[in-house]
Amino acid sequence: MSEQSILPSDFKERVREAVVRLKMEGIILWKPYVDDDEITKEFDVSIVDRSVGCTEETCDHSTHDPASPSLKIIPRAGRLVYLGVLQYGPIRRTYYALLTNNNTKYYEVVEEPNFYTKIFLIDPAAVPDFMLESFGE
Ligand SMILES: [Zn+2]
Numbered sequence: 001m002s003e004q005s006i007l008p009s010d011f012k013e014r015v016r017e018a019v020v021r022l023k024m025e026g027i028i029l030w031k032p033y034v035d036d037d038e039i040t041k042e043f044d045v046s047i048v049d050r051s052v053g054c055t056e057e058t059c060d061h062s063t064h065d066p067a068s069p070s071l072k073i074i075p076r077a078g079r080l081v082y083l084g085v086l087q088y089g090p091i092r093r094t095y096y097a098l099l100t101n102n103n104t105k106y107y108e109v110v111e112e113p114n115f116y117t118k119i120f121l122i123d124p125a126a127v128p129d130f131m132l133e134s135f136g137e
Helices: 008-021 129-135
Strands: 025-028 045-053 070-073 080-090 090-100 104-111 118-120
Touching: 008 045, 008 070, 025 045, 025 104, 080 129
Parallel strands: none
Antiparallel strands: 025 070, 045 070, 080 090, 090 104, 104 118
16 A cells, blocks of 8 residues: 555645645745734735754844744735845845736835845835836837
């Protein structure tokens, strides 16, 4: 008997779901959780990678954030479009648009080495103009 055949079907279904979510379009964030309603309203949150970072119990984590897994936020609806990235020294700001039937939301992801990734819903005017140029007709 093969290993596969002895797995219960509900477990196999959960595995299928995990594989699908791992392949889905989304934004990867190194942070322990997403608690911003503006984000969780539009995206599902999935834990997609093991923890990395400091696990020292006696460390005050003043120069870095403690260990965390990586999350992926996956749009519940619409199409996520990568717009581009700006580098400010070691800090990266990456811009995305979430296109739905009747509107567009813009997000900025801020990555700083050794600190949790931040994500913000931003005003359309805050998106760098040059990133939108290639979408012109
Ligand atoms: Zn630490």
